[in-house]
Amino acid sequence: MTRFEAENHLSSSQNVGLFLVRRSESLLDSYVLSVLTEESVMHFVISRNGNSKFCIKGGPSFITIQELVEHYKNNALLCGIKLKRPSEKKKPVLRHLSYNTVGKWERPKEEFTLVKRIGTGHYGEVWKAIWNNSVPVAIKMLKADDTDSSNFLKEAQIMKCFQHRNLITLYAVCTRTQPLFIVIELMKHGDLLNYLRKSNGSFTIVQLIDMAVQIAAGMSYLESNCYVHLDLAARNILVGDNILCKISDFGLTKLLKGASATEISDGNFPVRWTAPEVAIKNQVSMKSDVWSFGVVLYEIITFGKIPYAGISNKMVLVELAKGYRMQCPKECPQPIYNIMKDCWNETPSQRPLFSTLKLQLEDFITNNYSPLY
Numbered sequence: 001m002t003r004f005e006a007e008n009h010l011s012s013s014q015n016v017g018l019f020l021v022r023r024s025e026s027l028l029d030s031y032v033l034s035v036l037t038e039e040s041v042m043h044f045v046i047s048r049n050g051n052s053k054f055c056i057k058g059g060p061s062f063i064t065i066q067e068l069v070e071h072y073k074n075n076a077l078l079c080g081i082k083l084k085r086p087s088e089k090k091k092p093v094l095r096h097l098s099y100n101t102v103g104k105w106e107r108p109k110e111e112f113t114l115v116k117r118i119g120t121g122h123y124g125e126v127w128k129a130i131w132n133n134s135v136p137v138a139i140k141m142l143k144a145d146d147t148d149s150s151n152f153l154k155e156a157q158i159m160k161c162f163q164h165r166n167l168i169t170l171y172a173v174c175t176r177t178q179p180l181f182i183v184i185e186l187m188k189h190g191d192l193l194n195y196l197r198k199s200n201g202s203f204t205i206v207q208l209i210d211m212a213v214q215i216a217a218g219m220s221y222l223e224s225n226c227y228v229h230l231d232l233a234a235r236n237i238l239v240g241d242n243i244l245c246k247i248s249d250f251g252l253t254k255l256l257k258g259a260s261a262t263e264i265s266d267g268n269f270p271v272r273w274t275a276p277e278v279a280i281k282n283q284v285s286m287k288s289d290v291w292s293f294g295v296v297l298y299e300i301i302t303f304g305k306i307p308y309a310g311i312s313n314k315m316v317l318v319e320l321a322k323g324y325r326m327q328c329p330k331e332c333p334q335p336i337y338n339i340m341k342d343c344w345n346e347t348p349s350q351r352p353l354f355s356t357l358k359l360q361l362e363d364f365i366t367n368n369y370s371p372l373y
């Protein structure tokens, strides 16, 4: 569990003194005690001293972490809080409909009960449904009159290769009868763009940046597996409980063998999110999505404003070629704007990696909002 996950997890409760112990992300062989206080979640590094005993800086040492925890139930930590009770373990992410369906992607339609329509996309409708009266799922249906079923199913093929908590999980497909179904995990709050817009600006900067961290984590997984998404935008991020963000819509996703630039696109890209070299020269590389991520960061910080508002698609490309970039939104901290601008570097190779972006965003929160003792 990362610091951000710990914060999200603990701060969804009101119980001051609620705590958890997790492995440190950055310090080898160390743990961190994360505690909910009146104001925030605080993190205390549990390190080992010369005798291999566990201690929090300035406090006594213990042979086991359990003993350390017991001690701080009776003695206040530096922040004045005593530990009360451990938080419940997070529910594991469901990777399959059930143990018996692992690897058996094709399922009979009768196993799914449609509940209600929750969206409409390019290929057809999206429905909330229940599998075998037990697992809630989302079903993407191909329009009955759509002859482009191979592209529709390509998305499912690609999804079979992925396994990451910030990417939408494929559960099954129903391809024996029309309309074709792609069955994926259901995300309670729908897409991020609407979620941001409906929130009336009620998220804190920490919550907003945490969304970006999660997206960077999912993209970093794609990056390390040489996949480019090519349609990264807030509308294609889905949101679940505790603001869990997952990347979806892999209809344009491609595997890039090696990390060099290549011409593989079909020229049909959302201009406001697409790197200029992709939109103009049809040149896709592992850094194409990084440009789009900068735009997603803009969407997040502005609670869902349209990028380049008031400028036509055609003029967006013209202006970008002249070096124009979106201004720093008034609510955006300068370090976050600097990250956006790095993503919008004209030269793809000079844009940061997603793994770096994730660390930079986490550091921004850690250094400004999240004390570590």
Ligand code: ATP
Pocket (backbone or CB within 6 Å): 118, 119, 120, 121, 122, 123, 124, 125, 126, 138, 140, 168, 184, 185, 186, 187, 188, 189, 190, 191, 235, 236, 238, 249, 251
């Ligand atoms: P495209 O048209 O490029 O395929 P889209 O985002 O317009 O993509 P869909 O992915 O088909 O269309 O989704 C349409 C809408 O349905 C989304 O914007 C979202 O609000 C909702 N939706 C899609 N998948 C889910 C899901 N797994 N859980 C909850 N809501 C979903």
